Amino acid sequence: xxxxxPLMWEHRDSEKVLQVIELVLPGIRQSxxxxxxxxDILEYFRTYADELHHGKEENYLFHQLNVKNLPPxxxxxxxxxxxxHAKTREVLALLAQGISEKSADxxxxxxQELVILYRIHIEKEDKHFFxxxxxxxxxxxxxxxxxxxxxxxxxxxxxxxxAFVDDLAAQNAVSQQ
Numbered sequence: 001x002x003x004x005x006p007l008m009w010e011h012r013d014s015e016k017v018l019q020v021i022e023l024v025l026p027g028i029r030q031s032x033x034x035x036x037x038x039x040d041i042l043e044y045f046r047t048y049a050d051e052l053h054h055g056k057e058e059n060y061l062f063h064q065l066n067v068k069n070l071p072p073x074x075x076x077x078x079x080x081x082x083x084x085h086a087k088t089r090e091v092l093a094l095l096a097q098g099i100s101e102k103s104a105d106x107x108x109x110x111x112q113e114l115v116i117l118y119r120i121h122i123e124k125e126d127k128h129f130f131x132x133x134x135x136x137x138x139x140x141x142x143x144x145x146x147x148x149x150x151x152x153x154x155x156x157x158x159x160x161x162x163a164f165v166d167d168l169a170a171q172n173a174v175s176q177q
Contacts, residue, residue: 001026001146002059002134002142002146003060003061003142003145003146003149004130004131004134005129005134006056006146006149007053007056007057007061007125008126008130009039010048010049010052010053011053011122011125011126013048013051014048014118014122015119017041017044017045017049018114018118018119020041021041021111021114021115022115024037025108025111025112025115026074028096028104028108028111029104030104031102031103031104032102033104034098034099034102034103034104034107035041038070038095038099038107039099041111042092042095042096042099045088045092045095045114046092047056047156047160048154049088049118050085050089051156052153054085054088055152055156056148056149056152056153057081057085057125058082058085059152060145060148060152061133061145062078062082062150063082064137064141064145065078065133065136065137066078068137069136070133070136073113074129074132074133074136077128078129078131078133080124080140081121081124081125081129084117084121084124087117088114088117088118088121091110091113091114091117092110092114094106094109094110095110098110107113119155128140145162
């Protein structure tokens with residue numbers, strides 16, 4: 001298996017979340033419409049799509065490709081993809097603000113922008129970058145990268161829930177004082 005396999009599977013998961021967003025967008029009219037579903041969507045994009053998925057792309061795939069002699073168009077596309085990751089982080093910060101403030105307008109506009117950004121981004125990676133980039137990595141490099149992805153995934157989950165446990169313990173210690 002090539003390392004782009006898991007990345008593309010993750011894209012399919014994100015597309016399912018984007019479909020849900022498109023279904024719920026028309027129902028966002030007032031602050032009372034902002035509930036747990038939107039906090040869950042934010043959590044999904046922050047943890048799974050950004051930290052885990054973009055983390056693998058940036059820390060492994062793009063990092064490895066950065067030392068290769070890529071043609072200018074592929075190198076430029078990689079830079080564009082990295083910029084899009086940064087842009088989605090900005091939109092996620094705005095979404096978090098909208099959820100926190102219970103602002104239906106901010107939540108709705110952030111989600112609309114997120115859908116547009118991710119749909120374009122996924123298509124670029126799937127159709128114009130991933131397969132082309134594999135030509136610049138040896139089979140051994142791809143195999144190592146795939147193992148790195150598995151280790152990275154495991155670390156993200158453990159880090160996330162260790163932080164959760166630490167926060168929970170700290171909150172409990174404060175409440176007992």
